[in-house]
């Protein structure tokens with residue numbers, strides 16, 4: 361009897377929706393059966409989109425340059441090994457502002473997925489950057505042997521980004537790190553940032569003078585560029601609406617004790633060639649988890665890890 365046309369057995373779970381990951385042209389996209397998705401460029405390992413609750417959560421400038429010729433204006437650019445303009449007479453002095461991680465091309469190391477409960481998935485995308493992959497210019501400017509592994513994990517309720525730094529060389533090095541997250545908001549005038557009260561901050565718009573936050577719910581009403589220091593990383597920073605006190609984002613961290621709050625406001629926004637439209641400063645606020653107020657020293661052979669986890673509309 362000819363059994364060749366017998367239909368092959370279909371596993372019971374074969375038709376259940378699964379997370380999907382696509383990799384093409386320097387772009388990795390992952391999505392969950394429940395609809396959440398994330399997009400990461402290999403250039404800078406920059407997360408450029410995170411969709412949850414049916415809408416985009418990250419701000420991406422309409423004029424952002426996405427061809428790898430300059431850092432992406434929006435999403436989550438990674439700042440390493442120096443935050444801001446490098447200090448003079450430091451190992452990072454010859455690097456550009458915010459270092460080289462956001463303007464180097466990373467390698468996609470792979471994906472993994474797991475199921476916490478039925479239909480509730482997590483997808484993890486891993487990216488790597490090491491000293492051998494840097495441009496000659498960056499290697500000369502910061503000649504340390506390092507390895508970075510950046511993991512972007514998407515779940516139904518959160519986007520987690522974690523950076524592991526390893527010193528693969530024979531001498532110690534110092535670094536700073538920051539996840540420069542551009543949150544998308546409908547109207548900056550209706551935004552309040554909580555859990556910064558009584559914390560010390562350096563105000564970069566006022567000659568880097570030091571102040572203590574007096575507001576339990578910070579409003580952004582002008583150009584803002586502040587480095588809040590020594591926070592408890594497990595205490596979430598909450599971004600909420602002023603009108604009905606609805607929490608929009610909750611940001612927890614591990615080993616990232618500082619939070620930078622940045623909004624360029626009218627004039628600075630106009631002055632940035634890759635920021636647009638001009639009025640878009642009303643639709644974003646950067647709340648950036650990092651370790652930037654001091655230097656982390658990493659001894660030869662050692663590793664360090666910093667983590668940010670953002671939940672949206674809790």
Ligand SMILES: O=P(O)(O)OC[C@H]1O[C@@H](O)[C@H](O)[C@@H](O)[C@@H]1O
Pocket residue numbers: 431444457458540564585586620622648
């Ligand atoms: O224009 P860049 O290099 O992306 O930096 C944007 C901003 O990044 C913030 O983290 C800094 O505190 C600001 O001072 C800076 O202006």
